[in-house]
Amino acid sequence: MRLKPRAFEYVRAVSLQDVFAVxxxxxxxxxxxxxxxxxxxxxxxxxxxxxxxIDMNAVAELRGIAVTGGMLRIGAMNxxxxxAASELVARHAPLLARAIPFIAHPAIRNRGTLGGSxxxxxxxxxxxxxxxxxxxxxxxxxxxxxxxxxAEEFFAGTYTxxxxxxxxxxxxxxxxxxxxxxxxxxxVARRQGDYAMAGLAACAVRRGGVLRDxxxxxxxxxDMPHLADAAMAxxxxxxAADLDVEAVCAALGKGFTPQEDLTTSGAAKxxxxxxxTRRALTAFAGGEA
Amino acid sequence: xxxxxxxxxxxxxxxxxxxxxPRLTLADFxxxxxxxxxxxxxxxxxxxxxxxxxxxxxxxxxxxTLAVQCEGAAVETIEGVTERGVLKDLQDEFVxxxxxxxxxxxxxxxxxxxxxxxxxxxxxxxxxxxQLSGNYCRCTGYQSIVDAVETTAxxxxxxxx
Numbered sequence: 459m460r461l462k463p464r465a466f467e468y469v470r471a472v473s474l475q476d477v478f479a480v481x482x483x484x485x486x487x488x489x490x491x492x493x494x495x496x497x498x499x500x501x502x503x504x505x506x507x508x509x510x511x512i513d514m515n516a517v518a519e520l521r522g523i524a525v526t527g528g529m530l531r532i533g534a535m536n537x538x539x540x541x542a543a544s545e546l547v548a549r550h551a552p553l554l555a556r557a558i559p560f561i562a563h564p565a566i567r568n569r570g571t572l573g574g575s576x577x578x579x580x581x582x583x584x585x586x587x588x589x590x591x592x593x594x595x596x597x598x599x600x601x602x603x604x605x606x607x608x609a610e611e612f613f614a615g616t617y618t619x620x621x622x623x624x625x626x627x628x629x630x631x632x633x634x635x636x637x638x639x640x641x642x643x644x645x646v647a648r649r650q651g652d653y654a655m656a657g658l659a660a661c662a663v664r665r666g667g668v669l670r671d672x673x674x675x676x677x678x679x680x681d682m683p684h685l686a687d688a689a690m691a692x693x694x695x696x697x698a699a700d701l702d703v704e705a706v707c708a709a710l711g712k713g714f715t716p717q718e719d720l721t722t723s724g725a726a727k728x729x730x731x732x733x734x735t736r737r738a739l740t741a742f743a744g745g746e747a
Numbered sequence: 748x749x750x751x752x753x754x755x756x757x758x759x760x761x762x763x764x765x766x767x768x769p770r771l772t773l774a775d776f777x778x779x780x781x782x783x784x785x786x787x788x789x790x791x792x793x794x795x796x797x798x799x800x801x802x803x804x805x806x807x808x809x810x811x812t813l814a815v816q817c818e819g820a821a822v823e824t825i826e827g828v829t830e831r832g833v834l835k836d837l838q839d840e841f842v843x844x845x846x847x848x849x850x851x852x853x854x855x856x857x858x859x860x861x862x863x864x865x866x867x868x869x870x871x872x873x874x875x876x877x878q879l880s881g882n883y884c885r886c887t888g889y890q891s892i893v894d895a896v897e898t899t900a901x902x903x904x905x906x907x908x
Contacts, residue, residue, distance in 0.1 A: 462770070467750075495793060563882075564878055
């Protein structure tokens, strides 16, 4: 049963210049390979059939985790397991450390990358919602230069982003979590590691017992991660231990209808969004968030 | 016709140099080119875990890595792990507990559980289940597999079982 994918040429890039050289000459016919945990299945099933695959695993400049310019900068090719194990991430972006154990299984997390997940833009994946909750900035580069774009502007639909065919996501900047910030991550899935039926990445600042900068980013409920603006506004400025949880939950459905998928109706997804929101607000009211 | 690419790596400690088609997965390379049939190929899209092996020390899916990506890498399969004897106690416990019936999932189970025990010498049953959530067994119902991993961890830690 060998040789499932369609034949392709392989380029082992060792620098971004190598990557851009192939992208500039091949455009859409080339595909960059990050951790391969979504691309290789797509190749095996021939859902993707590029002419040429550019392997970025040896591109050192896409790796590294550091605090720079008041932000936590994470290179696109850092693997999930590396991000989850990073002390800098635990201190400055605890939401990411909470979220990663929900992604697939250990052997997948050893190989899959932050940038790969974000660029794949699977509507049911965890990290795009985290990026939205954390107000991350994405740094995109091509041979023509670099541009930075907010997470909210990056996702454009199912498996779709604003990335141009000649561009690569090189790193992500996350604002450093304040000392009094709180975060929450949970998802409802049929089995550990399965795709979520609905999930929530949430964060806020709890100052003097009051919630500020509340961010509620849902995934697996739409064609891209969904920021629940009305519910966020409802929770903003409320006392963490005594807020109207049901009013926040009621606002989830204001101007938003979850998209059903093969297994879960839109109504069930809205119900799960409320369940997750109650859990998040309970966590924010107590000490453990 | 795409030109084969030369790839140099070590497999179970032995240097290997082969020309491979870029589209050849590491799992198929090990099985068909090197005759190492212990790495099993089940779903071929990363779900079942039967092809789990060690790549530069970490457990990965052999079906989601291309052979051509392994230039300079150190690959270890269940054959290598068995030869080194590092999981002999776990393997014996699998036999003692009947933690396998058809055996198809067993190499991946052993590699996954072995990685867990290196990182976390005394995992809870919940942690064992979470680690093995990426390895499907269609025979045993998992109970005896979790038992075998738990017992091995306790014995290694000098605890009563």
